Amino acid sequence: MDFIELLISLAQSTLRFTPILIFAAMAGVFSERAGIVDIGLEGKLLIGAFVSATVAHYVGFGLAGMLAAMGACIVFGWLHGLATITFRGDHVISGLAINFLAVGLTKTVGHALFAKGGDTPNLGGPDSTGWERLQGLIPKQVWLDVAPGLSENPLLLNILSIHGWLIILAFVAVIGTWWVLMQTRFGLRLRFVGEEPQAIDTAGASVIAYRYAAVTIAGALCGIGGAYLSTSNIASFTPGMSADMGYLALAAVIFGKWRPFQAMLGCLLFGFLFAVKDRLDGASEGILTQIPSQFFEALPYILVVVVLAGFVGTARAPKAVGRPYVKERE
Amino acid sequence: MSQSRELHPIINYGVVPLLQLVLAFAVAGLLIVLIGQNPVQAVQLYVTDVLLSPVGIGQSIYYATTLMFTGMAVALAFHAGLFNIGGEGQGLVGGIAMTGIALLMMGHFTGDVSMLMPGFLAVPILFLFAALGGAAWAAIPGYLQAYRGSHLVITTIMFNAIAFSLVLFLLTGWFQNPETPGDPKSPLFPESWWLWKLGDLYQYQLIGLEAQYQEFKDAGLKVKDIKAQHAEFWDQRAMARSMKNSAANVSFLFALLLAVGFWFFVWRTKWGYAIRAVGFNQTAARYGGVNVPRTMVMTVCISGALAGLATTNIILGNGSDSEHVLRETGLVGLGFVGIAVALMGRNHPFGIVLAALLFGSLFQWGEVIQLKGQFIRPKLDIDKEIVVALQGLVVLFTGALYLMVVWAVQWFANRVLGGWGFVKEEIGEERA
Structure with missing residues (x-):
């Protein structure tokens, strides 16, 4: 196989996997910067994926699915907030509860609605236009109308139209996260809520409100990530399809030292490893087939452990992360 | 909010966990209703086929x-x-x-x-x-x-x-x-x-029971007669037989x-x-x-x-x-x-x-x-994964929302029962 062609196809599938990780990682950045540990990213991705595929199936319009997914994930974000902010519960336990709920609820409700073992109907089917329309937020034809020259470059056209706009949105989300966190007063205060909540309290702003804002934003981002997973990357929901992506995204956040752009690089790295694994599953010759495919399957996870072991420099978490904010004596 | 009081052990280790479980089961029951199934039936199945079946x-x-x-x-x-x-x-x-x-x-x-x-x-x-x-x-x-x-x-x-x-x-x-x-x-x-x-323990009992069963058969009794006349024996035999299979x-x-x-x-x-x-x-x-x-x-x-x-x-x-x-x-x-x-x-x-x-x-x-x-x-x-959802609810209510239940109980004990001896006096700052 041509080397250039291999590179392009690897880049293409890296781009396919990365947005899921990026949306979840940006959600993680917002949460953790405000002092909330969010193991529940995984569960929220799964819920987002299920809700968007289901709503898109009924409404027949992909964007509706995505909005519904954002709503559902925000609700679960608030549940996390209720447990961790209001009732000062353990962040990890609350996140785990959300992950269990996500697995149980999607399968139970999916079975009740569609009786297909938890799967949702394929959106690409002839009776549904949702799949086309979601993809077609900027469909092929529009691209061709705007830039007829694209027809000579089918590869670029494919990249742009198949997973087009949500991929772009993922990178926009990174810039947006950076801008909100680093360039606005809201972001400054949000970061302080994660570092020195007393300071924010003294300044007269509500720590509680800022933390709820953070879980809300995180929920919305997870919703988009989930929608990408089930209605843009693949045309239906299957149980457990989030496949530890939420945890990997959280690892990318730590890898990126809680900064949006560095976290994005982590996501691209993990996305690339998934792409390599995917590529090898289809490969039939070459030196790489000598290595068992399970090794490549495990590679992103091994890498996370290596990264977390601190071999990429010291990482410092926000100071107040995982700690409830309790005002002085009431 | 009366945070600087610790609950009586009976409430802390008895009432609170029970309330948490009840909450988790109530939400799960609601879920069963929402997906159009009958929670009473589900509970019935739990009683007859889990609690009462060997x-x-x-x-x-x-x-x-x-x-x-x-x-x-x-x-x-x-x-x-x-x-x-x-x-x-x-x-x-x-x-x-x-x-x-x-x-x-x-x-x-x-x-x-x-x-x-x-x-x-x-x-x-x-x-x-x-x-x-x-x-x-x-x-x-x-x-x-x-x-x-x-x-x-x-x-x-x-x-x-x-x-x-x-x-x-x-x-x-x-x-x-x-x-x-x-x-x-x-x-x-x-x-x-x-x-x-553990069912092997029943094996020896079962040998005796089967011999007895054969005797009944030889005496010309039909299965339904044995069931009717020797109900206790029949139950014992059923228990031993099925325990062997678990x-x-x-x-x-x-x-x-x-x-x-x-x-x-x-x-x-x-x-x-x-x-x-x-x-x-x-x-x-x-x-x-x-x-x-x-x-x-x-x-x-x-x-x-x-x-x-x-x-x-x-x-x-x-x-x-x-x-x-x-x-x-x-x-x-x-x-x-x-x-x-x-x-x-x-x-x-x-x-x-x-x-x-x-x-x-x-x-x-x-x-x-x-x-x-x-x-x-x-x-x-109902899909069996409902158990995973139930498990999530239990983790939520016993772990993450633990203080919600405790605060509610504290409020109830202090305000409604008027400190009825259920609440120990001031032990210092609560461990949050």
Whole structure:
């Protein structure tokens, strides 16, 4: 196989996997910067994926699915907030509860609605236009109308139209996260809520409100990530399809030292490893087939452990992360 | 809000957990209503086919056995302030280690069967290797947490995923059963190594009962006559017959012993003291002469060993004759349920045993719904994963929303009951 062609196809599938990780990682950045540990990213991705595929199936319009997914994930974000902010519960336990709920609820409700073992109907089917329309937020034809020259470059056209706009949105989300966190007063205060909540309290702003804002934003981002997973990357929901992506995204956040752009690089790295694994599953010759495919399957996870072991420099978490904010004596 | 008051132990250990369970079950019931099924029917099935059926009880005990191991694994780490959610992976690697030594003894690699030992020698070795495998798999995340500050939660989740890849690699290669090339599983363990079923205790009784049954038959009685005239006998025979078929086995007794050992270890030895000191206040523990990182690694390793042991119940104690094999499903999710068991049981072995029995019966309930729901009228069509949702709710209400229930109870005791002696006076700042 041509080397250039291999590179392009690897880049293409890296781009396919990365947005899921990026949306979840940006959600993680917002949460953790405000002092909330969010193991529940995984569960929220799964819920987002299920809700968007289901709503898109009924409404027949992909964007509706995505909005519904954002709503559902925000609700679960608030549940996390209720447990961790209001009732000062353990962040990890609350996140785990959300992950269990996500697995149980999607399968139970999916079975009740569609009786297909938890799967949702394929959106690409002839009776549904949702799949086309979601993809077609900027469909092929529009691209061709705007830039007829694209027809000579089918590869670029494919990249742009198949997973087009949500991929772009993922990178926009990174810039947006950076801008909100680093360039606005809201972001400054949000970061302080994660570092020195007393300071924010003294300044007269509500720590509680800022933390709820953070879980809300995180929920919305997870919703988009989930929608990408089930209605843009693949045309239906299957149980457990989030496949530890939420945890990997959280690892990318730590890898990126809680900064949006560095976290994005982590996501691209993990996305690339998934792409390599995917590529090898289809490969039939070459030196790489000598290595068992399970090794490549495990590679992103091994890498996370290596990264977390601190071999990429010291990482410092926000100071107040995982700690409830309790005002002085009431 | 009256935060500076501690609840009376009866309320703290009795009323609060009960309320949390009731809340979790109420929400699950609501879910069943929302998906258009009848929760009363689901409860009926739980009573008739789990609580009152010998097979149901036996299977519940079987699942509870696994859960006691995984619950204690999570609880021990909790005592040191650590969160080991790698039970699934540690169970898998425990299974790998156990299967590895078993296959060596069975001559799977060499064809040499001279090392094939009788059960009473082999089973302890298998248990030992299961524990060692689990401990080894937990050691790396434990070390990284203690000495490099890597978050144990994330590293153990990663190790779960890595263990899954590892077991698939082995089951499609070195450990593969040569007779079933398409099916990733290990060869069958020899029957002499299987754990004794608790139902075997009924075997001798059953011989007598069957003889009696034959006598009735010879006397010319029809089945329905026996049922009508000798109801007690009939029930006894049904009980003995079905108990024989459930998977509950002697490792339940072993797990109970281990629970006592757990209590002794945590509350009566210097190691247990060190573990609790680390969990309570690391700085104080260090000042008191405890080697904090080493205690952490030790705790996580023992925790992993307990999770590894859980796999013995699944492989050696399996209820199905053809399933005494290693599979990639490992602890079939019971490693995760251990978290709910530990939370529900408040990290105390007595509570863990009770919580394990509850969750074991719920697990069996899920199986019953799946298998039998189709055949009852009106049809009860619920996916068995509802148990996972229920488990999430229990973790939510007993773990994350713990203070919500406590505050509600405090408010009720103080305002409504007017401090009816249920609330102890001022003990100082509440531990939030």
